[in-house]
Amino acid sequence: MxxxxxxxxxxxxxxxxxxxxxxxxxxxxxxxxxxxxxxxxxxxxxxxxxxxxxxxxxxxxxxxxxxxxxxxxxxxxxxxxxxxxxxxxxxxxxxxxxxxxxxxxxxxxxxxxxxxxxxxxxxxxxxxxxxxxxxxxxxxxxxxxxxxxxxxxxxxxxxxxxxxxxxxxxxxxxxxxxxxxxxxxxxxxxxxxxxxxxxxxxxxxxxxxxxxxxxxxxxxxxxxxxxxxxYGIKRKAFYNGRPFPTKLTELYISEKISYDTNVLLESSDADQKATSKSSGVLNTNAYISTQAIHRSRVVFAPEFLFSHVRHLNRDNYQVYQNDTQAFLPGLKTTLEHRMFDRPASFHIDLVYNHTKRRVDVPADSSMKKYGNTISVSMSEKMEMVAGTNTAFKYFYKQFSAPDDTKSTRDNGLYLTHTIFKKTGQVYFIDLGLNVVDANNVTLSSDQIISRFTVLKPNSLFKFDTLYGLGITAKNMKKMKDTRGTEVTYSPFIILTKTYLNKWNVNFSYSFNKQTSKNKEVYAYNQSIFAAELKYMFF
The missing domain is CATH 1.25.40.10 (Tetratricopeptide repeat domain)
Structure with missing residues (x-):
């Protein structure tokens, strides 16, 4: 006043x-x-x-x-x-x-x-x-x-x-x-x-x-x-009591602009190196998915994502070679059931990723095939305790590249525990073990992944606020003598808000710090500032 x-x-x-x-x-x-x-x-x-x-x-x-x-x-x-x-x-x-x-x-x-x-x-x-x-x-x-x-x-x-x-x-x-x-x-x-x-x-x-x-x-x-x-109305719900989703079809487009202080040379986790070069980045996405429900038990959800990434630093090949176009069709299948007398669900997700990158030196050269990735995951989600959600997941990913030395296979086990508070806050705890088997055996590694995230709705500047810290420890096996156990620390914060049920705006900052015995090649610090605008058709 x-x-x-x-x-x-x-x-x-x-x-x-x-x-x-x-x-x-x-x-x-x-x-x-x-x-x-x-x-x-x-x-x-x-x-x-x-x-x-x-x-x-x-x-x-x-x-x-x-x-x-x-x-x-x-x-x-x-x-x-x-x-x-x-x-x-x-x-x-x-x-x-x-x-x-x-x-x-x-x-x-x-x-x-x-x-x-x-x-x-x-x-x-x-x-x-x-x-x-x-x-x-x-x-x-x-x-x-x-x-x-x-x-x-x-x-x-x-x-x-x-x-x-x-x-x-x-x-x-x-x-x-x-x-x-x-x-x-x-x-x-x-x-x-x-x-x-x-x-x-x-x-x-x-x-x-x-x-x-x-x-x-x-x-x-x-x-x-x-x-x-x-009124004796039978709810639209799965047989285990979980309500049907309010939206069966999702379609959106988004544009994200970010500033990366240290663009990574490789998109593969097996051999990430820092370029020590900064760049603005434009990321355009278009996504559609729909869900078909069969007998209140099974959900089939085909989806498709198109993603285009362009780096604004056109003077350095190490930077703009990370320009990508990705086409990702997928199919998610869910079986609703009960466990511990509570709703539970079993998921099988399949995603195919065809990626193109700017392989040639000229900044205006056309993109060429970089590789194909097939990802398969199986997970079980359950409510072991009221007000919580626990998920166990097995994950397999195979990346095939024209340069066969870059091809890799990942096997991972993950645990995600979610805690819902009456105040509206949500806590996420993620733990995982990922084994990377690379054709270039020197790039094979064992990874231990942990992440803690907090969601506070309508908090900072009346935005929903998501913040947390991720820690990944990577044992390089064949290169342990030269690289040791590499640890990446990744704190982040995201502010997001939806307007008129159609427009979503979010602002984010993330920081990545990787330690390595080989400090000159594999140790780096990286900050990414980003803003994204998304329009949801439905």
Whole structure:
């Protein structure tokens, strides 16, 4: 609210232009500074006392407005209403006054006057979506369901609305639909059940598409379960009780721009070297997948990813030879079942990767085949303890290159443990053992991989924040005398946010430090700064 103290002074200067008024404002600087300090410190009663001491008629309109703000903070809503009304009668015109007046009336359960105030806030173009939400909620409370739907739908037509408000809007529309159905139907008939399925449940599902890890989502899940039970609606769920995915098809395009301080010479884990050259990097991706569900037990999910990477440093061959085009068709198969009397799933994933790289020296040369990779993984995911998820995975990858000395085969075992907290935070613990068998036996290695990650939704700058640390220890076997056990430390942070359920923005920073006995060739530090914009068609 402190910005309105600035408005207080500036608006007073523009409205009262006489020399006497200007001098009066100049003499009052200390008073306003004290009020601002008192308000910001949370002493609203103290700020109110100082405002009551202002006698200048010129400042009375905005003084009454601010007394309304202080009384609202003190939850003295009847007094706040009187102050706002007096401020309006005296000609005060702060942009938010009708919104604040509506909030006070709403807190007093005076919905008639609250609705009038929020309508004025809409006309003033101040917090339009929030005002429509309150209007819809009050109409819902008064069982004016159709009007509640009309008001709340206005929120979803706005361009800049955060996902939390979108989620609340979808849920409120679902509640209004349900209220209208129950108002007009005293008995549960097959037709009523169909109407609930067609109108109410899809609104709950859309609300959950916005957010799944906050308190409102928990309420929606509970409400949805309650409605399903009340109306005898069989949930769309797998036989083990796990709900069907809300989206069966996914299609997106993305553009990522990053700055790499130390481009790695090889994309293969077997022989990564640093170029000591920096470069901007453009990464364009297009992805599509769809899921087919068979008898509520088996899911077939074909997918395809196209990826194009271009390095902006075109003066150094070691850098731009890492330009790539990759075509990755895949098939994911899931068998839903139960284990330890809880939902579980068995997965078989198959991915084929055909990669081209800029093999020739000229920066504008065409890309040529670099290699093909076949990856197969089998994993079992289970809920061993409530609020957690544990996955065991076996992974096999075969990379075949025209230069047969670069061909490798990987065999890996991985454990991933996920912990879901009621606060919305999620913790990921990953442990793995990977054995690399290279045709060039000197590049064969054993790798121990560990990673700890924390997800905090809506935290830093209201972005979902993902941060953690990865550590990989690599035993080079045949080259142990010269390279020793190489260890890579990889801290990272990612900020991500979704707008309008279509646009996703994320910013990331990662740092990689590899130690090696052969410091000149294999030890390096690397920082990568990146920003990515993704558009999700569905």
């Amino acid at each position: 402190n910005k309105y103290f600035v408005y207080f002074i500036l608006l007073s200067l523009t409205i009262y232009s006489s020399t006497q008024a200007v001098f009066a404002l100049s003499d009052s600087d200390k008073v306003f500074a004290q009020i601002l300090y008192t308000f910001n410190s949370g002493d609203y009663q103290g700020a109110l006392n100082k405002l009551n001491a202002i006698e200048s008629k010129e400042f009375k309109p905005l003084a009454h407005y601010w007394k309304g703000i202080c009384n609202s903070k003190l939850q003295k809503y009847d007094q706040a209403v009187n102050e706002y009304k007096t401020a309006l009668e005296l000609g005060a015109t702060p942009l938010d006054i009708y919104y604040e007046l509506g909030q006070a009336y709403y807190s007093m359960l005076d919905y008639k006057h609250a609705k009038e105030s929020f309508k004025q806030s809409v006309l003033k173009r101040f917090k339009v979506s929030e005002s429509f939400y309150y209007l819809g909620y009050m109409e819902l409370s008064e069982e004016n369901f159709e009007q509640a739907i009309r008001y709340t739908k206005q929120i979803l037509e706005k361009e800049k609305v955060n996902s939390e408000l979108n989620q609340a809007a979808y849920f409120q529309i679902g509640e209004a639909y349900l209220g209208n159905i129950e108002k007009n139907n005293k008995r549960i008939t097959p037709e009523v059940r169909t109407t609930v399925t067609q109108y109410v449940l899809p609104m709950y599902d859309k609300a959950l598409e916005e957010k799944t890890d906050n308190n409102l989502a928990n309420q929606i899940y509970a409400r949805k379960e309650n409605v399903n039970q009340k």
